[in-house]
Amino acid sequence: MADAQTRRRVETLRVEIEAHRYRYYVLSDPSVTDAEFDVLLRELQELEAQHPELDHPDSPTHKVGAPPAGAFGEVRHRQPMLSLDNAFSFDELKRWAERNERMLEGARIRYTCELKIDGVAISVTYVNGRFEQAVTRGDGRTGENVTNNVRTIANVPDYLAVEDPPALLEARGEVFFPVAEFEQMNQDREDAGEARFANPRNAASGALRQKDPQKTAKRPLRLICHGAGAVQGLDARTHGAFLEWLGRAELPVAEQTRTFDALDEIRDFIEYWRAHRHDPIYELDGVVVKIDDVGMQRRLGNTSHGPRWAIAFKYPPEEQQTKLIDIFVNVGRTGKVTPFASFEPVLVAGSTLQLATLHNEDQARMKDVRPGDTIIVRKAGDVIPEVVGPVLPLRPEEVEKAGPWQFPKTCPFCGSPIERLEGEAASFCTNIDCPNRLLESLAHFASRGAMDIEGLGYETAKLLRDTGLVDNLADIYRLTAAGLLALEGFAERKVEMLLSGIEASKQQPLERLLIALNIRMIGGTVARIIARHFGTMDAIRAATVEDVANISGVGPTRAAALRSFLDNPSSQGLLDDLASLGLRMDTETTRVGDGLAGWTVVVTGNLEGFTRDEAKQAIEDRGGKATGSVSKKTSVVVVGADPGTAKITKAEELGVAMTDESGFVRLLESGTLS
């Protein structure tokens, strides 16, 4: 028998879970992440399993979704739209498979594996081949009628493309907002000073619930079907065959679906998509494993929550909640002031995060996260961690009363005024000698991609600044052994190493020096183009803004930023000093001809004989253009080991030529692919 404490816990969990369901399904404004919800549900399931006397048909563990919000007409599903049980480890998946084997008495089971699309569940009905109705899941029994909105979705056909359509077909699937378009939309909203959408799923859900279908039509929503509801006049023996039929009828199905015999193959599929989670055009949060044989599915049947013949293997979430401790600002190497959030450490998609940028004053104001708030942080793939926003229902009263966080008016490092130029999003510390700016610019100057000074990392830069040995970049070349030996922790060998690193850096070519000088908007690629074009620092200093702006790949904004740096008397003094201290002021000509003039080359994956930079350089040295994304303009995609599947799919779609590393070498040597 369960003790009183367990009973209370079960009750608390039920109340809490129902409240979360209401916020998620009815208000479209969840206050916990999916992962946190899963943890609560799992705890309740386990308690009910240990104490069957506490289980109850009304428990949220037996429910799917929540009743429809009521803005649209309600429709009762012909067959309930169920949910799925989750597995969070391979062991759990194995136990599920073993149970299937026991229940099916050792029959040979084949499994279909699909990506678990993080979208909005939908049921689309075709009567005699004609699109009739689309309904959201709602509470699984009754959903919202979103027919007119779903009708506007580009890949939802009006008619099934088969000669003899079934009398009734209810296809189940997910409506999603493609990630690239979602990011573009958020960027546009940000540029227009509007708040960003939290994630593609919320954006899809919002677009589906527009009262005016024309508004839905403006959103790039897509559907992918993954199952069946009520069907009359169509008999598929396996799930795979059913999906194939859907594809023939021109209903959209996922191209990544595969069928396997062995658990090891399923594990490989799961691991492959864990590593390639961001390749598909939609967000995915796991893999759904389904028994392929429809007869076996029927024998296993459903629980009130979901089918016994399918399970969702969930990947770790990319969004988590945490507590915002404070917001600080940093002053970077160009003087730019960037606000950032400092929060309690939290594990997101495999990395522990505790800091995330808030970009600039407008972004910080729009997100309106305040110290003491519970916030959602997100890290998707290689994307830098970001603060999605506050969880408003959890905002403490005193935090609400305190009002929004204020962007500082003075620099926290030197007290000088912070200035924001008209029409620009960024703010700057007005003091060119700001100690933090000096530290950041020293560290960047010495870094790998810039002057590459061995022995001069961030900590040494800090020490040199704090002891006053270095007050500006040129002082690096005035350091002496005697001065350095007086520093704590600097013995003879370390001093020798640093001085020889400094000496060697004097030979870095002009492009490296340009990168190192901390000029706004002048990064590696542009620095290389400018250095190659002019050849010497004197020629750059003598050039007009137009001269620079007219170079392909540079443009007026960067040209103006360069000119403003060169016109500044303190930069002029610095450049004169660096020249008289013996730094090289011209470029290495690596140009080896025009064999690739007119070629645009994309390299994806790892090459054995080239780093990414070397491959880029080799292309540019021959007059070609190296870019990062495949488009109609791409001449060839060079495919190395472990390539990006999105790039390959795009190249296939557009009919762009592809080659391997040896083809790339031939291309460099001969200027042709044959």
Ligand code: IVH
């Ligand atoms: S099969 C009887 N397959 O995930 C339920 N569901 O968390 C069969 N989902 O309710 C569902 N991708 O809305 C299935 N490839 C996929 C899926 C998928 C996403 C959604 C679906 C389901 C939810 C469960």
